[in-house]
Amino acid sequence: MPDLPAVSPIVRPRAVEDIPAIQDLMRRVYPPPHGPEAVWGAGNLRRHLERFPEGQMVAEAGAGLIGTSTTLRISRELALAPHTWSGITGAGSLATHDPAGEVLYGVNIAVDPAWQGRGVGRLLYEARLALGRRLGCRAFVAGARIPGYHRHAATLTPEAYLEAVVAGRMFDPTLSKQVQVGFRVLGLLRDYAPDHETLGHAALILLEL
Template sequence: MDGFASDKPILRLRRPDDVGEIRDLMARVYPAPHGPEAIWSAENLVRHMACFPEGQMVVEAGARLVGTATAHRVPIVSALAPHTWSQITGRGTLSTHDPEGEALYGVNIAVDPDWQGVGIGSLLYRARVDLARRLGCRAFVAGARIPGYHRVASEMDPEAYVEAVVAGRIFDPTLSKQLRVGFQVRGVLRDYAPDVETLGHAALIVLEL
């Protein structure tokens, strides 16, 4: 990743003129065999900013967007109950946003492959946790991808995989990092969202505030 030292990452809220670049960024993060549904539509990105602007963040470095994250508020009982990504996000439209929701829900996060491993994801997580605290939310909640699961799916179910990651017997590229920053696993969300690496499953992670 060239130029990191000179291009200090800056976190800010999304702007309407970011839409095209966010879509390009997501295409780099979710190439084939991920399908086109993994990339936000322009209409959805505009809708998100109108619905809950505080929860729509990007990180730019130099003249390029290198990270993006989407969040909204939902009732904590909904966030902690079994759900799918489509149910909790209104099929990605954020129509389920509740301005009084006690949980800030992490809908999506994407970091440019060339900038992964240098703290961009952590910056976005910290910013959303800070937002949740400012809003008076009780928790930050998300469905965490478990991209390493497909490698061992023939040997164990997703519950056993997540248990092994929590115990430190298996390293997962996403969940292990989230555990390191203080998230706790509250269960497995089966059939959470179509995903070739997770086989559709996710871990329900919670950071109490």
């Protein structure tokens, strides 16, 4: 395991100056076979800050950026209806952001592989939930990746896999942790986003604020 800075990570608002470091981080988080579209473009990152600056955060330790998260606001009706990642995020541009939306929607979260399992993702989630409460949002919703599904796809439908994870009979590296911190799984989002581990599917998760 690589040596890590002997400092506690902090979460702060994203700044324009962070864009190159965010792109470097996302390349580490999404190596091949993820395609280049998994890395935010610089123009897109600037648009995020223009459309919803308070919803964009980074985590850092010392001088290094070790995590990033992206959110938008949207109506509860749209958030809980069947949707794809591209459709609900405006293909990642946040063009769908509604400043009056009662739901804070989790567009993306990424943690440096060297820091995964060290609580950075939890810090980013706590900061996003605190933001939602501060803005008066009623819930946090996201399409949660189910990266363990590809190992069971030959024998289980994605719906059956979700049921097993929620019941605790199977462990999923992402969804199990979200269930443990209080998220409810409302159902499956089929063909949510291209992903070789999830086979494109995601769990629709909700936490009331």
